[in-house]
Amino acid sequence: MQNNVLILDFGSQYTQLIARRVRELNIFCEIKPYNKLPEDLSIYKAVILSGSPYSVRAEDAPHVNLSEIRGKKPLLGVCYGAQYLAYFNGGNVEASNTREYGRANLSHVSGDEPFFKGVSKGSQVWMSHADTIKALPEGAQCLASTHDVEFAAYRFKNEDTYCIQFHPEVYHSTDGKQVLQNFLVDIAGVAQTWTPDAFVETTVADLQSKIGSQKVILGLSGGVDSTVAAVLLHKSIGENLHCIFVNNGLLRKNEFTDVLKQYEGMGLNVKGVDASARFLDALAGESDPEKKRKIIGRVFIEVFDDESHKVENAQWLAQGTIYPDVIESVSATGGPSATIKSHHNVGGLPDFMKLKVVEPLKMIFKDEVRRVGASLGIDKTLLGRHPFPGPGLGIRILGDITQEKVTILQEVDAIFVNGLKEWGLYDKVWQAGAMLLPVNSVGVMGDERTYEKCVALRAVESTDGMTADWVNLPYEFLQKTSNEIINKVRGVNRVVYDISSKPPATIEWE
Numbered sequence: 001m002q003n004n005v006l007i008l009d010f011g012s013q014y015t016q017l018i019a020r021r022v023r024e025l026n027i028f029c030e031i032k033p034y035n036k037l038p039e040d041l042s043i044y045k046a047v048i049l050s051g052s053p054y055s056v057r058a059e060d061a062p063h064v065n066l067s068e069i070r071g072k073k074p075l076l077g078v079c080y081g082a083q084y085l086a087y088f089n090g091g092n093v094e095a096s097n098t099r100e101y102g103r104a105n106l107s108h109v110s111g112d113e114p115f116f117k118g119v120s121k122g123s124q125v126w127m128s129h130a131d132t133i134k135a136l137p138e139g140a141q142c143l144a145s146t147h148d149v150e151f152a153a154y155r156f157k158n159e160d161t162y163c164i165q166f167h168p169e170v171y172h173s174t175d176g177k178q179v180l181q182n183f184l185v186d187i188a189g190v191a192q193t194w195t196p197d198a199f200v201e202t203t204v205a206d207l208q209s210k211i212g213s214q215k216v217i218l219g220l221s222g223g224v225d226s227t228v229a230a231v232l233l234h235k236s237i238g239e240n241l242h243c244i245f246v247n248n249g250l251l252r253k254n255e256f257t258d259v260l261k262q263y264e265g266m267g268l269n270v271k272g273v274d275a276s277a278r279f280l281d282a283l284a285g286e287s288d289p290e291k292k293r294k295i296i297g298r299v300f301i302e303v304f305d306d307e308s309h310k311v312e313n314a315q316w317l318a319q320g321t322i323y324p325d326v327i328e329s330v331s332a333t334g335g336p337s338a339t340i341k342s343h344h345n346v347g348g349l350p351d352f353m354k355l356k357v358v359e360p361l362k363m364i365f366k367d368e369v370r371r372v373g374a375s376l377g378i379d380k381t382l383l384g385r386h387p388f389p390g391p392g393l394g395i396r397i398l399g400d401i402t403q404e405k406v407t408i409l410q411e412v413d414a415i416f417v418n419g420l421k422e423w424g425l426y427d428k429v430w431q432a433g434a435m436l437l438p439v440n441s442v443g444v445m446g447d448e449r450t451y452e453k454c455v456a457l458r459a460v461e462s463t464d465g466m467t468a469d470w471v472n473l474p475y476e477f478l479q480k481t482s483n484e485i486i487n488k489v490r491g492v493n494r495v496v497y498d499i500s501s502k503p504p505a506t507i508e509w510e
């Protein structure tokens with residue numbers, strides 16, 4: 001990959017955000033842990049040092065060998081990175097006595113420096129640090145200050161090494177992207193060629209040379225990642241891509257037939273396998289959430305294994321893995337954490353897992369997957385679908401699962417989700433669904449007493465599902481949806497709306 005930027009991660013919560021901002025500039029970048037410096041640095045045109053929860057003054061402060069970087073390539077230190085370059089080059093860093101978290105404004109900026117092109121005095125920046133630089137190292141020059149932070153930005157004279165105490169990657173730093181662009185494009189000379197179209201072109205060429213005329217199997221889920229991976233592979237190897245779409249009986253109402261039709265319309269070579277009965281049989285009588293998940297996972301593997309045997313001479317398994325799944329993380333508490341991978345006994349693996357693995361999306365973020373999908377001409381409704389868990393409605397039916405409960409929940413879910421679409425709310429919500437509770441309550445319909453099920457509606461805002469907040473849906477919408485559910489879905493006489501955030505709750509109820 002040409003025009004590559006290296007981000008060395010010291011464990012900051014914002015490291016992935018730096019990468020996303022850089023990618024938004026149409027520049028490719030990779031994140032590596034600070035203690036796993038790539039052997040071949042020649043492919044990187046610039047290096048960024050991230051922030052960190054550590055103090056440079058601590059005994060266990062993370063160290064990095066910059067001998068092949070500093071003075072040889074443009075280098076940007078952010079927060080910890082800036083303090084690190086100050087402290088270990090003869091400057092002084094101390095605990096700060098004023099609170100330096102949140103918004104601040106630049107009170108002085110060296111406007112004639114290309115680094116601050118287009119950024120003026122007063123520009124808002126985001127601070128998040130406990131230590132502060134009290135004295136610059138020799139040969140360094142202050143470029144910007146805020147009210148509380150004298151050295152909000154500095155550079156080493158006669159080399160392209162720049163340091164900033166604030167976080168340009170956070171949206172609250174209003175000119176943060178401009179600063180990154182100044183550094184990467186104007187100073188480091190990195191070309192802005194990383195576009196979805198360019199990604200498609202290079203990935204298709206890579207896949208063609210890697211796979212040649214061999215066959216690939218891919219499990220489609222109806223979700224964005226597996227769909228985009230399938231379309232990319234289809235574009236590369238055509239009919240040699242064999243997709244398998246399994247109905248586990250726990251999908252949304254009509255989802256199996258609708259999505260299958262959509263896939264076929266896209267020209268994909270896809271086999272729909274209706275294994276609903278097999279899943280429901282295996283789940284019968286089981287109420288424990290973790291055991292239900294395990295059963296669904298096991299049966300999926302069995303079904304997928306059976307189906308993959310039907311594709312003769314398949315050599316590859318394609319997966320829709322995306323970049324956040326593969327970035328090795330630096331632990332904020334226990335030092336660099338080795339990524340722990342579960343090791344399987346190779347002899348005991350299902351046959352499809354012995355195939356070579358191809359992961360065409362493993363270097364891109366979720367928002368980029370959508371942009372790539374759009375560039376491949378995939379329908380907007382497919383790309384904008386809410387996330388849906390692999391175990392499907394199985395973890396939204398609390399307690400044991402029966403066909404009757406699945407049907408009730410599918411009806412409720414369809415009314416809720418279609419309502420969100422009709423009211424123009426669907427795209428404002430990150431994920432929405434309904435839970436069938438193991439609770440019967442008393443109601444009255446006409447003159448009859450009822451004793452029926454309760455459902456909970458859940459709609460959340462989130463960026464990655466790690467944290468989430470409930471959505472303030474209009475009362476009129478909730479009122480109409482509740483009426484429609486109780487009137488139309490037999491067996492349900494009560495609807496509640498979940499107003500819990502994550503944490504402490506989770507998005508799914510199981």
Ligand code: XMP
Nearest residue numbers: 293387388389390391431465502506507508
């Ligand atoms: P929680 O409930 O942990 O969910 O807040 C966070 C996100 O993960 C999805 N989720 C799952 N996805 N298999 C999946 O493929 C699972 O077992 C599973 N459990 C939760 C959930 O839908 C949400 O988007």
